[in-house]
Amino acid sequence: MGERIVQINLNGRSVRxxxxxxxxxxxxxxQKASATEVKSGCERGDCGxxxxxxxxxxxxxxxxxxxxxxxxTVTTVRGLGTPEHPHPLQEAFIRLGAAQCGICIxxxxxxxxxxxxxxxxxxxxxxxxxxxxxxxxxxxYQKFVDAAEExxxxxxxx
Amino acid sequence: MLPQTDYVKxxxxxxxLDMLHQYGTGAAILAGGTDLIVDMRERRREPxxxxxxxxxxxxxxxxxxxxxxxxxxxxxxxxxAGSAIVQHQLPLVTExxxxxxxxxxxxxxxxxxxxxxxxxxxxxxPPLLALNASVVLATAQGERTxxxxxxxxxxxxxxxxxxxxxxxxxxxxxxxxxxxxEKLGLRTGGAIAVVSCAVSMDQAGGECRRVRIGLGxxxxxxxxxxxxxxxxxxxxxxxxxxxxxxxxxANSSQPISDVxxxxxxxHAMVRALVERALHAAYERSSEPQE
Numbered sequence: 001m002g003e004r005i006v007q008i009n010l011n012g013r014s015v016r017x018x019x020x021x022x023x024x025x026x027x028x029x030x031q032k033a034s035a036t037e038v039k040s041g042c043e044r045g046d047c048g049x050x051x052x053x054x055x056x057x058x059x060x061x062x063x064x065x066x067x068x069x070x071x072x073t074v075t076t077v078r079g080l081g082t083p084e085h086p087h088p089l090q091e092a093f094i095r096l097g098a099a100q101c102g103i104c105i106x107x108x109x110x111x112x113x114x115x116x117x118x119x120x121x122x123x124x125x126x127x128x129x130x131x132x133x134x135x136x137x138x139x140x141y142q143k144f145v146d147a148a149e150e151x152x153x154x155x156x157x158x
Numbered sequence: 159m160l161p162q163t164d165y166v167k168x169x170x171x172x173x174x175l176d177m178l179h180q181y182g183t184g185a186a187i188l189a190g191g192t193d194l195i196v197d198m199r200e201r202r203r204e205p206x207x208x209x210x211x212x213x214x215x216x217x218x219x220x221x222x223x224x225x226x227x228x229x230x231x232x233x234x235x236x237x238x239a240g241s242a243i244v245q246h247q248l249p250l251v252t253e254x255x256x257x258x259x260x261x262x263x264x265x266x267x268x269x270x271x272x273x274x275x276x277x278x279x280x281x282x283x284p285p286l287l288a289l290n291a292s293v294v295l296a297t298a299q300g301e302r303t304x305x306x307x308x309x310x311x312x313x314x315x316x317x318x319x320x321x322x323x324x325x326x327x328x329x330x331x332x333x334x335x336x337x338x339x340e341k342l343g344l345r346t347g348g349a350i351a352v353v354s355c356a357v358s359m360d361q362a363g364g365e366c367r368r369v370r371i372g373l374g375x376x377x378x379x380x381x382x383x384x385x386x387x388x389x390x391x392x393x394x395x396x397x398x399x400x401x402x403x404x405x406x407x408a409n410s411s412q413p414i415s416d417v418x419x420x421x422x423x424x425h426a427m428v429r430a431l432v433e434r435a436l437h438a439a440y441e442r443s444s445e446p447q448e
Contacts, residue, residue, distance in 0.1 A: 020162075021163050021164055022160040022163050024160070044196045044199060045262070051262055057236070058261065058262055059265050060262050063192055063266065064191060064195075068191075068212065111261055131261075133261050133262040133263060
């Protein structure tokens with residue numbers, strides 16, 4: 001039941017963290033790796049606020065144990081881009097004003113960036129479906145989808 | 159906070175079975191965690207040892223064998239959705255993956271977990287019942303295979319023993335060409351089924367053959383409506399016979415009233431969904447073989 005050492009590649013940097021078996025990736029990222037950009041919402045896999053990319057797959061970090069991710073590559077919204085070089089999706093969100101209160105946005109960007117990497121040719125309705133696990137109570141979904149489509153155009157122009 | 163527990167990452171099926179043997183009934187198998195971690199948080203389950211099978215490669219394979227398609231228990235719902243074998247031979251399963259929870263959950267939830275958890279509304283179960291699936295259990299002595307219909311005992315109860323592991327799902331081939339799925343939820347995305355229904359069938363000159371009807375969320379466990387199947391089996395397809403079978407399916411269900419709908423509503427919806435699925439499956443069964 002004691003703590004284990006968990007080594008992950010977090011946003012391009014190797015970090016060693018201590019985690020007990022019952023600690024979720026969400027809590028370890030927020031409390032031990034200062035990754036407070038990962039938001040805590042329902043903590044039962046319903047809201048998607050805590051979504052991160054683990055080895056290429058977007059998952060709810062509240063349902064992932066930290067000890068399961070030893071050796072994994074973990075990307076949070078902070079790892080998608082920087083203020084100087086934002087991810088095309090982040091740029092499109094800013095341009096279209098797709099963020100309202102903001103609490104769901106880190107998870108939304110994580111879901112959409114992972115989904116578009118897998119399915120760059122996805123239809124508009126498939127993009128909508130990809131954020132079905134990210135609850136936005138500002139009901140801003142229209143602009144999420146607009147921004148996702150715009151980001152593909154921007155990416156094509158680069 | 160999750161209850162205190164211990165953790166081991168299994169390297170193989172044999173290793174996982176060893177761990178189950180060693181830790182006994184306090185051990186729990188952890189795959190995608192989308193059910194187990196939620197249960198632990200809500201103190202419905204407090205295992206003292208988590209045996210993590212999510213990196214066991216031999217559980218993540220989908221193979222076409224002689225007389226069956228074998229799907230490893232660790233294949234995720236996203237893995238099913240992306241499998242060419244599944245898309246080509248089991249369109250019913252591909253269809254259900256689109257209605258299964260949401261994108262983030264599909265990346266973690268596994269087919270074995272969906273069966274072992276045995277929720278009455280588990281999305282993959284009605285389609286697998288309609289495809290006549292069986293469940294391969296790994297035991298210390300080797301493997302044993304049980305019909306999915308027998309594997310499910312009741313709500314959250316299966317035939318799985320404490321020292322066993324769901325190893326794979328077998329779907330007998332050739333698979334009927336006529337496959338259809340209907341799920342009614344309260345919303346489009348991430349919905350829990352109010353009623354779900356899957357049908358598979360073949361036909362010979364309009365005569366229905368090998369008709370199988372799986373129903374979910376309308377009884378203590380997902381089940382096949384043999385009453386409805388018998389009405390269709392060996393008869394010429396017609397709207398009238400589909401309506402009668404749908405009525406029989408509704409009468410064979412034992413729905414409860416809960417936050418998602420009343421028993422009366424579910425009864426009526428079983429009839430509507432089964433009728434719709436029978437028509438769709440029959441039309442697809444008419445499609446020429448590729």
